[in-house]
Amino acid sequence: MANNYSNRAYEFTNEPKEKKTSSLKILVCGQLLGIIVFIIGFAAGLCIGIFVYNGNESKLAHTENCQNQRGTGRLEIKQSEQRVITTVTNDNPSPTNHDKKSLDNKGEVKNTDIEHTPTSAGSDEQTCKRCVWRNPILPSTKPNLFAPLSAEEMTLVHRTLVEFKIVDVDHGQELTFKSNFIGTMFLHPPNKREALQYLDDDGKFPGRYATAVVIRGNIDQKDYMQYKIGPLEGQSPDVKVTQLLKDGEVPYESRPYDNVEIGEIIFSILADLDKIAALLKDSFDINNVYEDVSIMPNGPHNDGSGRVSRFTIGLRGLGDKEFDFLNILPFTGRLSHSGQNTSDWFTYDFFYLNQGPFSNITELINVYNSGKLKYIKYPEGYKEYIIQETLPIRQVNSPSRPDSHYPGTSTYEPHGPRYTISGHVVNWMGWSFTVSTGQHRGPSIFDVRFKGERIIYENSLNEIALVYSADGSGQDNMVYLDSVYGLGEAKRAIPRVDCPFYASYLNSSGWNPRGLKASILPTFCIFEVNAQDPLWRHKGQDVEAGLNNNFLVARYPTQVGNYDYIIDFQFYLDGRVKTTASATGFIQGSFWNPSSDVQTPFGYKVANSLIGPIHDHTFGFKVDMDVAGKDNDFQLIHWKYGDVNRAMKNNKTDPSNYFFYNHTRYIEWDFVEKETGLKVDTENQKYWTIVNRNKKNKNGVNRGYRIIPMSTSSQNLPDDYPRMQELSFTKYHCAITKQKDEEQYLKPLYFPVDNKLFNDTSPSQLYLEDMLDGESIANEDIVTWLSVGFLHIPTSEDVPMTIKVESGFTLKPFNFFDRTATFDIPALAVFNNTVYDNAPVPDMCVSEPYPIQH
Ligand SMILES: [Cu+2]
Structure with a gap:
């Protein structure tokens, strides 16, 4: 790319590489061409298809199921799959399909297996066996304590x-x-x-x-x-x-931004920008601020002198309804917006390409008119260029990958879903739990039981924190705590992207303050996964045994601003529960100053005029396990090294001389007696366990569960970091407190207020740091607060889309059972050439999306 600095303007070109002819027009022409080719191809394919079908009519008439079809070729299967896929595409999950009311009304479901009759006739339907389907929806018999608000x-x-x-x-x-x-x-x-x-x-x-x-x-x-x-x-x-x-x-x-204020903030800033239309046209090829500009307020901040937002300006590469976080301009300012009278509000402290502050918009335009402002010069038509660069769509000029026009590997349910759903309660393979969501905090699971025993009382996402660093006024030192924006703002899952076509959906709910009504959308999807790997296996001379790894997923996809988050609760056959938290979507960019290097202390240049600012993502969960009852202990198991005498100092048997070396590893235990916060320590490794001292397994060992974090990041900001009170949960990977109903969340939703103003310690002002006040947690109902996440140094591959990054934690049985918990499930067991047991073998058939999803 050639960005020239001549006179006082940094000139940007549209296209850095060989794709100089690319433009929106080309894109449209390419698509039109594609459509024409498709129509011709489709017509030709239809003729061939009719010929093939007629020519093989007698043969197909005897093809009764997919197994036979498999033998006769793939054409029929593809036709059949295509029909199913078409159905799904037109079949977005309905908001009312799975909500409690509609389930209750439609819940006269027979538990007996049924053959699902296709709703529309087609020649392909007679040639491929439909999978047996069982409606997973059962009537809900008891009121549920944990379901989202209806x-x-x-x-x-x-x-x-x-x-x-x-x-x-x-x-x-x-x-x-x-x-x-x-x-x-x-x-x-x-x-x-x-x-x-x-x-x-x-x-x-x-x-x-x-x-x-x-x-x-x-x-x-x-x-x-x-x-x-x-x-x-x-x-x-x-x-x-x-x-x-x-x-x-x-x-x-x-208060946090409210629904009235946020619109007024954006309008106030746009009204001021409209006064410098000439500069915006000259510099950024902006024709109309109301159509071409995105405003990103950051705040509100209040240091006691009034309510202030910083703001950044961007172009709109994603159309009029979406914020665009990839086309940030080097133009920022502040808005004072105290009180309710917007005529008292004013903008100030403008920066243009880090030149400033200009006390108001007039001062900025005066400097520009005087010729003293270094400014950016985008070429005409830049808007078309950024649309092309920003939209996450396939590049029509790139050759397709071989066979990418065929659908990929798919999964089917040969005997219908193996789970049931009653209200928001899900049952599968011995597991039962309630899924829930809240408008701010997002997804949760409650009352999680395995084979009838409660293991988790609550596992709730509470907060997602992001701390940014960027070399740009207005974007430096940004901190986002996403719960305030609404991690649970009801969003619709994307079928066949977020969840497989055979998934069931459960509603989340939020309140629409302008419409004065609930927003109910199918967000949570429930489905079983075949991981296509062994959960366990053994192969010897005379033994061959194993169990395929099937697990159930309750998935919550959502979006907050630029990022999309996917929270999974996964339930395994051996009693494990894995919680994953993933981020994908757009990065929030920062303007790349042409006088900078392409590697800056705050990130790399990742696009024509963009830096990907470094930041982290920390997901804070509340995990209230009740292991064999609610009174538990938190036990650390230290993974140690030392000489044999040291290792065996507490052993009941005598220290012995049979060790080949006088060096060994060994373990030591200690109970965490008081509320505290723990960090992953890779140098001094430990197991974190929750055990019940009152309950033993058949070997006389305390029954327990282990917490295994996937965390790859830790907080390096010091305690005197200005936002550390709100971020206190990011300091620990695991904090342990005594359960209290008034300590419901790891932080409040609103911004910090000075406790001293009220001369008390209202529970509503509690942050995790405040909860860690040294109370005894021995043989108590304890709550763990788990923080997991990752550092993000964006690179070119994050533009336009960040590929999903995952963190999370696993809760794993730890002497909880007497033996491996899966030996009540049919699995392959061959001994001395005798088959003692086997997993059920699936019929070949085609699954359909549930017919209740009208
Ligand atoms: Cu990120």
Whole structure:
């Protein structure tokens, strides 16, 4: 690429490489050409197909199932698969298919196996056997404590808060700054003691409750407030409302962005930019700021002197509705936006290519007009170029990879799903659990049991933190804590990308404050995976045995800003639960200053005018295991090295002289007695286990589970880092606390407020660091807070898309069972040429997406 600096302008070219003829027009022409070729090819294929079909009619008439077809060739199978795929493509999961209500209504499902009858006739359907299909949906018999809020419950919460005169926005009224309105709402988890009494001891149903975030912009002491509302299964007059924060505890000026404010912020900044249209046209080929510009506010910050956002400006390579994080401009500023009167708001401290600060937009334009501003010069038509570079679509000019037009390997369910779903409760191969989501924190699983025994009471994503470093005003030192933006904002899963076509979907829910209604979307997908590898195997002279690794996935895909996240809860046949957290999507870029090197202290140049700023991703989970009961201990097992006497000092037998070397490895145990935070220490390796001192397996050993983090990163920011209170959970890979209902999350949603202002330690202001206050955790109900993640130094391969990066943790049985937990499942067992057992052999057949997904 040739970026020239002449006079005072850095000139960028559109196209760095040989693709100089590429443009949107070429793209469109290429697509048109492709369509024409496709039509011709399709017509020719149809003629050939008709000929082949007619010519082999008698043969196909006897082809009754896919096994036979396999022998007669692949054409029929491909036709059949194509029909199924077409069905799925037109068959986005319906928001109401799997929600509790519709399941209940449609739940008169017979448990007996059924042959599914295809809904549309086609010649291919007569030639390929359909898989036996079993409807996994069962009626839900008991109210569920942990399911996400339903649409009806959200409506009840809204109506109740209107009746209590806490909320003053009702249908037909506009949302304004001077409104008291519900911003978000989510399930308020039950008191654990009451929940266990209900689940285990036939105690009474503790009731379902919601937390509602209310922005109180229409009272004297304006603030951000949370309320607990419920019980939601009761009648309206019985519903109680409890205020969770003190009046003014989170002042209005310290609230996170709300739905009214964010639009006004963007409009205010755009209105100012419109005043410098000439500079924007000359420099960035921007014709209309309202159509061509993206505004990315960062904040709000409040150091006591007022509410401020920093902002970055970008071009729109993804159209009018999407933020574009790959086409960042070297143009930033600040907006003071205290109060409710937008005419009092003002922009200031503008930087252009790190020149500044200019106290206002007029000063900037004056410097530009004086010829003293070094500026960037994009060529005309740059917008078309960035669309082409930014959109994640196939490059039509590149040759296709061989056979890439055929579908890849697929999986089918020969006997239908082996799981059942009742409400939000999933059962599979001895596992049972409830999946849930909340608007801010995202996905969770509750009451996870294996073969009837509870192992996990709660495993919830709580937060995702990103700390950026970038060489650009406005983008330096950015910190994102994504829960505030809504890790659980209901998003629709993408069938056949996020989840296989045979997956079932469960709804997530959120509150739409402008529409005054719930947003219910099928987000969680449930499906069984054939990992195509052995879970275990052994092959000897006379022994051949093994079990294929099948596991169940409850997957939650979502998107927050530039990044897409996929959270998996995976359940294995041996009692393991693996939780993975992955990031993909767009990086958030920063402008590459043409006077910089292509390798900077903050990242590499990754595109024409872009640096990929370094950052990390830390996923914070709350994991409340109850191992053989709720009273547990956290035990460290140290992996040590030393001489034999040292190793055997605590052994009951005498130190011995039979060791060939006087060097050995050995293990030592110690219980963690008090609340603390732990980090992975690769030099002094340890097992982290949760054990029950009161329960032994048949070998007399404490029953336990082991926590195995996949973490590859650790926090290197010091305690005096300005945002460390909010980020305190990133300091530890595993922190252990005593379970308390008031310590529900690892940090609050709102921004830090000074506890001293209120002269107390309100539980609502607790951060993980505050919870680690030295209480005893010996033989107690303990909670672990697991933080896993990765460092990200973006490279060229992250543009336009970051390939999925994964972290997570596994919870693995550790003397929990008496022996390997899989020997109640049919598996291959051959001994002395006698087959004693085998896994069921699947019929060849074609699976369909569930017919209930209309
Ligand atoms: Cu990243």
